[in-house]
Amino acid sequence: MSVLEVGDNFPGNVSFGYIPLTPDSEEITSCGIPTKFDASETFKNKKVVLVAVPGAFTPTCQANHLPGFIQNIEALKAKGVEQVVVIASNDPFVMSAWGKANYTKDDFIIFASDSELAFSKAIGWTMGDRTARYAIAIDHGKVIYAAKETERGVDVSGADAVLAKL
Template sequence: MSVLEVGDSFPGNVSFGYIPFTPETKDITSCGIPIKFDASTEFKDKKVIVVAVPGAFTPTCQANHLPGFIENVDALKAKGVEKVVVIASNDPFVMSAWGKANYTKDDFIIFASDSELAFSKAIGWTMGDRTARYAIAVDHGKVIYAAKETERGVDVSGADAVLAKL
């Protein structure tokens, strides 16, 4: 696999680990059981956004990157987006806690682990031992937007940039 470009099919065999939100595990200190999110299968018949961040709870990710997607849920849904998948190299427990810390209450935005950077390495978008900061929009299995930040900030991977391309 190599860098994804507009028009490419989303690759097969891509999965992430995540803990689904449930009312029973809504508290930030409660754990759930990680499960496999089969992105390749899920993305075949949906319009989805993958948002990669270098780390949960890190300054730019928490203050500048994630809030745009949370604040724009209605605008994303209006553009036909059915799911936003936020990934980082953190484990599923940390990603779940990050989602809870940001008051997500359903699975429209899921917080998933790119375990051992399997996906990010496959497309060549890493930052050392972390995922790079990037966004990929997939519409029924086809990449319609893919951009990686080359500078600090969220100019091409933030919610505004993604919304403009949908």
């Protein structure tokens, strides 16, 4: 696998670690049970935005990157987006807690783990031992936007940039 570009099919066999939000696991201190989120299968049937950040709870990710997607849920839905999947190299427990800390209450935005950077390494978008900061929009299995940040900060992978390309 190599860098994804507009027009490419989203690759097969891509999965992430994920803890579904349930009534029993709503509290930030509840752990839940990690399960496999089959991204390839899910992305075949939906319009989704995959957002990668270097780390949950890190300054730029928490203060500048994630808030744009949370604040633009209705705008994303208006563009036909059915789900936003936020990934990082953190484990599923940390990603679940990050989602809860940001008051996500349903599965429109889910927080998943790119364990051992399997996906990010496969497309060549890592930052040392972390996922790089990037966004990929997929419409029923086809990549319609893919951009990785080349500088510090949030520009091409933020909600505004993604919305402009949908």
